[in-house]
Amino acid sequence: MAELARTIQGGFVGSLVVFGFIGGSAWAQAQGAAGALVRYSFDDDLVDTGPDTFSVSQFGRGSVRLSTVYRFSGYRSVEIRDVAGDRNFPELQGYFPIRTEGKLYLHFAMMTTDPGEELNIALAGPQWFRLRKDGIAFWLKTANGYLTAISDSMPKKLFCMRAFVWYVVDATYDIDAGTYDLTIRQEGLESPVADMRGQANAASQPGSRVDKFSFIGDHDTDASNVVYYVDDVLVGVDEAIVHQPFAAPGRRKLFVDYWNSARRARAAHPKPLPMMSLADLGIGSAETAALRQNGAGELLGQILSGRLPEVPDDLPDPSRSILQSVIAWREGARALTDGDAELALARFDRASQLSPSAALSQMDAVMALANLARWDEVDRRLAGIVPQWRDDPRLPATLAIIGLARGDLDAVEHQLRPSAESSGLLAEEYFLTLLWKGDAARAETFAHTMLARGPDSERGLWRERLGDAAFLSGSIERARDYYEASLAEHPRPNSVWLKLSDVYFKLGDLEKERAFRERVYGSLRER
C-alpha cells in the first residue's frame, strides 16, 4: 500500500517562496490586541513578511497587490489576480500561532469581479491545504457562479454570488468538535445570505488544528482568470474582537475616514505620509517588470521592511536607481519621524532625483519643509504637485496638517482677504485647517465667502469644499446637494464623483454609488 502514497503537491501550495513585496508592500498588521491572532486591514504601515505573519506567492502571470480601487474599509484592499494557463496561482497566505483547542473566529470581506471564475479561501493546519486531519478545516470556493463551502468532504452550495458586491464572512470554528458556524452578509442587505450552524469541517475531522489561511485563485486546473479583492482579514480567539467596529458588515471607510484616522494619529508636526502603493514611489508596471527581470523583487521587499540598507553593487539599472530611490525615501521617512527634517529633506530630494515620478517623495519633502517652516518653498512646491494628488484621499488631511503647522490661523485669514487675488491653495489649506481643528462653522462661513467673492473658476471647488464640511459634520444629504451643485462648474470633477460615490453609499443607494465610482475607475471588466 505504500506504493499508493505517491507524493502530491501540498494542496494549494507546492513550494512556497516568500516574496517581500506585493505590488504595494506597506500593508498587513498582526495586531497585539487581546484575542486577535491576525488582523490585516491593509491600511497600516510596513510589517515584514515571514513565517509569523504572511507571505505572498506570485509566480506565473498572476499577482497579489494592494488596491485602492476597491476596498471594504479604509483605503486599501488586496487584489488577487489569477491567470489561466500559467501553471501557477497567486496566493496570499497568513500565519498565526497554532490553535489546538477551543474556538477560533474568522472574519473577512471579499468581492469578486466574476463569480464564474474559481477562487479558493481556506483555513488550514500543519498538514497544509489537504483534506485530512490538521489539513484544511474551513474551505470556501466558487463553482459555477455559486459560493460553495466544502463540508464533510463535499461541496455545499451557499448562494449565487454577484459580481462587484462585497460579502462579509464570519465563521466560528470549534476545533474540538470539528464544526463551524458560518454567516455571510451581502453589502447593502440586512439579512445574511448564508447562515449555517454546526457544519462539519472540510474533512469532518474533530480536533483538526489550524495555524494558517490562504486566498488563491484555482489550484489544480489552472483555468481561473479570477480577479477578487479581500479586506479586513481577522482571526481571533475572542468573538468580541471579531465584532468590533473594525469592519462592521456593510460599512466601509470613506475619504473622511482617512481624514479622521489621520487626525487621531497625527502629532503637531508634519510626518511622512503612509505609502499606499508602489506607484507612490514611482514604481509602475514597467519598473516592476524591470525589478522582476533583474530578480530584484525580493530586494525591494527587504528594503521596504528595513532589512536591506544598500543596493547590491552588481545590480544593473534601472533596478539599481529604483531601489536606491526607495532606500533614500525610507531614510528620509525615518529621519522625519525622528525629527531631523534637514536630513529628511535631503533624502526625499535624493529619492525624487533618482525617481522623478515618485509622488510620495515629493510630498514628503514638502512635509519636511513644513517642519522647517520654510513656507515660501512649501507653497511653491505644493503648487507644483497638488494637481497630481487631487484624487488622493491623503491630500485634504495633508493640507490641513501643513496649515496647522503654519500656526497663526488668524494671521493666515487676514492674509487671505478673500478676493479674486487670493491664492487658491492657501485658501484651501486654511479651510481644511479650520475643519481639522473642529471649527466647522467658521470653515463653512469662510467657504461661503470664497464662493461669493472668489474667482468664478473656483466656484465649483468651493461648493465641493462646502460638501466636505457637511460630510465631515455628518450632514450627508447636504453634502450630496453641494457636491451635485459643484459638478456644473467644477474644472476637474473626478474628486467630486468619488465623494458622491461615498455619499450615495452612506445613503444606501448602491447603484449610484457604483455609477459614480466607475466614472472614476471604470470597470474591472474593461481592464
Add this chain to the structure above:
Amino acid sequence: MPLVPQLVWGEDASAAQVQQWVAGRNVAAIRALGRPVLPKLVHLYESASDDGFKARVAQTFYELGWESPEAKRALMKDVHTQNQDLRLQVQWALGRVSNDQDVVDTLIANMRSDSNPLFRDKAACALAYDQIHLSEQQKVRLFGALIEALRDEKLDVRRIALTALQIQTGQTKGFEPGASWADREQKIRVWQSWLAQYKAGL
C-alpha cells in the same frame, strides 16, 4: 534499445525538435508551443515502436495536463500493456488528458481486476490523484465506484480503494479493510449515505 526512435519527419524540423524535447524531458519547451503541439505528440506516441519512448511521451502528456481526446485515444490503447513503465505512465496520464467516463471505468477495472498487484495499486493512485478534469457529477460516479470496490473480495483492493477515497475526501468513515464482513458492510452504508448527501447537494 535507442531511447529516441528514428521517426520520419521529412522537413518538419519543429516536430523533430519536439521529439528531442520529449526524450530530454524538456516539458517547459513543449509547453511553450501551446496546445497545437498535441497532435505532434500523439503522432510521436503512436509512431513509436519503443515502449520506453512511449512512456516518455505519456509522461509529457501527464505533465502538460491538457485535455485532449486524441491523446486519450492513443493512451487507452496501452492501458493494459504489460510493460511496467509504460503502463504506469499511461494510467497516470489518462486522467490528466481526459475526463471521459471510460477512463475512470478502465482505471477502476484495472484497480480491481488486473492480475499484477502493482498495476492495481497504481490504478488506484491515478484515481486518487490524477482525475483533475472531473465535474462534480463525475466525481460522484468515481466515489460510487470506489465505495463499491470496498466490497471487493480481495483485501488489497479494499485497502487501495479506501486509500483512494481517503486521499480524495480526507476520511475513512471508520472503514477497516480487514474487518469482518458485517462491520465492513455497516461502514459501506455510511459511505453510501455520505455519497447520497453529496449527490443531493449538487
